[in-house]
Amino acid sequence: xxxxxxxxxxxxxxxxxxxxxxxxxLVDRKPLVKFNPDQQSMKLCILHYNDMKYKLADYGxxxxxxxxxxxxxxxxxxxxxxxxxxxxxxxxxxxxxxPISIDKVxxxxxxxxxxxxxDLRRAMLTLENDTDRNLLARMYSLTRWARTYxxxxxxxxxxxxxxxxxxxACITCDRIFYPTFVPVxxxxxxxRANTHVLLIRHQRTVNTVYTAIAGFAQMGESLxxxxxxxxxxxxxxxxxxxxxxxxxxxxPIPEGSLMCAFRAIADSRQKIDVCTEExxxxxxxSREDVKLAYENSLRDPQLQFAPRTKSVIQQLxxxxxxxxxxxxxxxxxxxxxxxx
Amino acid sequence: xxxxxxxxxxxxxxxxxxxxxxxxxLVDRKPLVKFNPDQQSMKLCILHYNDMKYKLADYGxxxxxxxxxxxxxxxxxxxxxxxxxxxxxxxxxxxxxxPISIDKVxxxxxxxxxxxxxDLRRAMLTLENDTDRNLLARMYSLTRWARTYxxxxxxxxxxxxxxxxxxxACITCDRIFYPTFVPVxxxxxxxRANTHVLLIRHQRTVNTVYTAIAGFAQMGESLxxxxxxxxxxxxxxxxxxxxxxxxxxxxPIPEGSLMCAFRAIADSRQKIDVCTEExxxxxxxSREDVKLAYENSLRDPQLQFAPRTKSVIQQLxxxxxxxxxxxxxxxxxxxxxxxx
Numbered sequence: 001x002x003x004x005x006x007x008x009x010x011x012x013x014x015x016x017x018x019x020x021x022x023x024x025x026l027v028d029r030k031p032l033v034k035f036n037p038d039q040q041s042m043k044l045c046i047l048h049y050n051d052m053k054y055k056l057a058d059y060g061x062x063x064x065x066x067x068x069x070x071x072x073x074x075x076x077x078x079x080x081x082x083x084x085x086x087x088x089x090x091x092x093x094x095x096x097x098x099p100i101s102i103d104k105v106x107x108x109x110x111x112x113x114x115x116x117x118x119d120l121r122r123a124m125l126t127l128e129n130d131t132d133r134n135l136l137a138r139m140y141s142l143t144r145w146a147r148t149y150x151x152x153x154x155x156x157x158x159x160x161x162x163x164x165x166x167x168x169a170c171i172t173c174d175r176i177f178y179p180t181f182v183p184v185x186x187x188x189x190x191x192r193a194n195t196h197v198l199l200i201r202h203q204r205t206v207n208t209v210y211t212a213i214a215g216f217a218q219m220g221e222s223l224x225x226x227x228x229x230x231x232x233x234x235x236x237x238x239x240x241x242x243x244x245x246x247x248x249x250x251x252p253i254p255e256g257s258l259m260c261a262f263r264a265i266a267d268s269r270q271k272i273d274v275c276t277e278e279x280x281x282x283x284x285x286s287r288e289d290v291k292l293a294y295e296n297s298l299r300d301p302q303l304q305f306a307p308r309t310k311s312v313i314q315q316l317x318x319x320x321x322x323x324x325x326x327x328x329x330x331x332x333x334x335x336x337x338x339x340x
Numbered sequence: 341x342x343x344x345x346x347x348x349x350x351x352x353x354x355x356x357x358x359x360x361x362x363x364x365x366l367v368d369r370k371p372l373v374k375f376n377p378d379q380q381s382m383k384l385c386i387l388h389y390n391d392m393k394y395k396l397a398d399y400g401x402x403x404x405x406x407x408x409x410x411x412x413x414x415x416x417x418x419x420x421x422x423x424x425x426x427x428x429x430x431x432x433x434x435x436x437x438x439p440i441s442i443d444k445v446x447x448x449x450x451x452x453x454x455x456x457x458x459d460l461r462r463a464m465l466t467l468e469n470d471t472d473r474n475l476l477a478r479m480y481s482l483t484r485w486a487r488t489y490x491x492x493x494x495x496x497x498x499x500x501x502x503x504x505x506x507x508x509a510c511i512t513c514d515r516i517f518y519p520t521f522v523p524v525x526x527x528x529x530x531x532r533a534n535t536h537v538l539l540i541r542h543q544r545t546v547n548t549v550y551t552a553i554a555g556f557a558q559m560g561e562s563l564x565x566x567x568x569x570x571x572x573x574x575x576x577x578x579x580x581x582x583x584x585x586x587x588x589x590x591x592p593i594p595e596g597s598l599m600c601a602f603r604a605i606a607d608s609r610q611k612i613d614v615c616t617e618e619x620x621x622x623x624x625x626s627r628e629d630v631k632l633a634y635e636n637s638l639r640d641p642q643l644q645f646a647p648r649t650k651s652v653i654q655q656l657x658x659x660x661x662x663x664x665x666x667x668x669x670x671x672x673x674x675x676x677x678x679x680x
Contacts, residue, residue, distance in 0.1 A: 005573065071560070130562075138560025149493045153517075156491040175488075179559050180520035183598050219519050219596055220411070220478025222470075223588040233345065244586035248563040248600075256559055258523050260588075260600070 004073040014163035017083035030117035063087040069142035069165035086139025141256035181256030185227035186214035191268035208317035236273025354503035357423035370457035409482035409505035426479025481596035521596035525567035526554035531608035548657035576613025
């Protein structure tokens with residue numbers, strides 16, 4: 001831990017470790033992953049610098065310090081540490097009249113590197129383990145932050161970015177800026193008898209996926225107050241009781257969030273008043289309905305069989321896959337008993 | 341709630357509400373408060389625009405939209421809403437050879453307004469209720485954020501700040517920036533028998549005040565991982581078990597944090613390895629010692645009787661006052677029994 005801490009703060013150390021480091025890749029915001037044989041889950045591909053350098057060069061791409069962030073320090077069998085970087089690259093856009101599509105080019109590059117490029121959200125939802133999920137969240141958020149923070153927001157002078165991407169200092173006024181991420185309260189509301197939960201469907205979500213209510217925390221409120229406020233704003237329901245459970249998760253979409261899990265109890269006789277700007281629907285579902293959706297999300301985490309037609313959107317067929325904190329909260333609720 | 345949400349997003353609404361609103365004040369970063377008769381706790385002073393306008397003008401000060409942030413919407417007896425603003429003002433510095441001190445000027449202004457200006461941290465620690473603490477956290481953080489975010493960090497163009505201070509948009513590239521605050525994991529570590537807790541004293545703290553271990557969360561880790569990492573970094577202790585408890589608190593110092601409470605269990609036979617950059621000391625204390633310090637912090641929340649001499653710094657005499665989340669976690673631990 002202290003090795004990583006030292007590297008994080010030293011540009012010289014990051015530069016020295018770069019050419020002997022290991023790399024996770026984002027190309028056009030898509031992480032390079034390797035599917036497990038069952039095709040249902042995946043791992044991040046982590047490549048040694050020398051194993052990918054020439055392969056990337058063939059496609060006109062290269063990892064370098066400006067497009068990379070320090071993610072971790074891995075201990076080897078001999079006790080030494082090796083730096084893990086994340087690099088965010090962009091392929092050159094094809095002219096409109098090109099016979100070759102960008103997808104095809106990326107597909108070939110992925111094959112050369114021994115993996116596949118997949119959608120960021122899909123990877124976050126179905127990566128096999130939390131270590132990979134954390135690395136991906138960190139890689140996406142830090143490289144994105146480093147691309148955005150180039151000028152001092154106070155005085156407009158240039159920001160000098162640390163090689164690790166852990167901070168940037170203004171060359172004129174000396175202010176230091178750190179990568180930011182916002183706490184999000186995500187809250188599963190159950191009825192007083194604990195037989196039903198209130199699930200919502202977002203605008204533009206894949207049809208038939210329902211999930212828990214979530215929203216950004218605001219400055220000057222406790223997270224419990226955020227959860228209570230979000231439930232009131234999104235579905236017009238006042239909760240009897242709101243409590244935090246010991247589960248949080250780093251999430252890179254849209255920019256960098258920290259999902260913090262809550263449970264709540266509310267009177268289900270209240271009228272649901274859906275905030276239609278954000279939501280397409282909200283309903284109370286029974287334990288049996290939720291259990292079926294939970295099993296579907298385990299069996300088909302890539303949502304390959306999710307219907308896309310408008311006619312079935314009222315149905316609950318899926319909850320989010322196992323990589324989402326919502327999945328975990330709903331699973332824990334399913335293991336509880338009704339209150340008597 | 342929806343009234344506040346509407347106002348937050350509408351510059352026209354904020355402008356219309358401003359001259360009929362209520363105001364909390366920061367002058368030179370010091371909040372205006374009113375002490376309770378016991379002198380141990382305080383309330384925020386909230387003043388109507390017309391009641392303070394001329395009094396401020398006598399001191400060359402004025403509240404206006406640029407130095408104010410929208411904090412809340414209060415419902416009156418008639419069911420209408422009144423906007424609550426927070427304004428951050430600066431007095432003019434006195435010349436070095438002036439016979440009048442700035443403290444004296446602020447003191448006279450405070451008296452005219454019917455309150456006192458106190459140190460921000462002191463107010464956060466000893467305000468009587470959480471509503472005031474939240475308002476103060478929001479006022480300080482939002483006005484500070486609005487003073488800092490004046491240029492787009494991506495392209496350097498001017499940022500157009502919302503009148504409510506809830507967001508700022510780049511006039512050139514249309515990016516929107518929101519006030520940020522960082523999650524902090526604060527963790528109370530107890531031994532396996534639950535008879536002792538590990539408390540630390542920060543560098544530059546008031547002597548004899550000990551508290552729980554805390555540190556900023558990093559991107560790409562869960563808060564539980566943050567808590568575990570901070571304990572390892574600050575005191576070199578590996579925890580057996582770490583869990584989050586349902587307690588969070590918005591905190592404006594140094595910039596804007598969300599304190600999230602954790603408990604942990606660790607083997608107390610491990611060697612304590614203090615990170616001397618941040619800490620002056622760390623020790624295991626018995627339930628009896630902690631109870632005495634807890635009682636001192638209740639009896640003397642303003643730390644008026646805390647010794648300032650170096651010779652007694654090894655003693656635990658105080659824990660943080662009731663406004664700090666550390667106080668609440670330690671209090672809850674004191675109510676527990678040893679494990680058998």
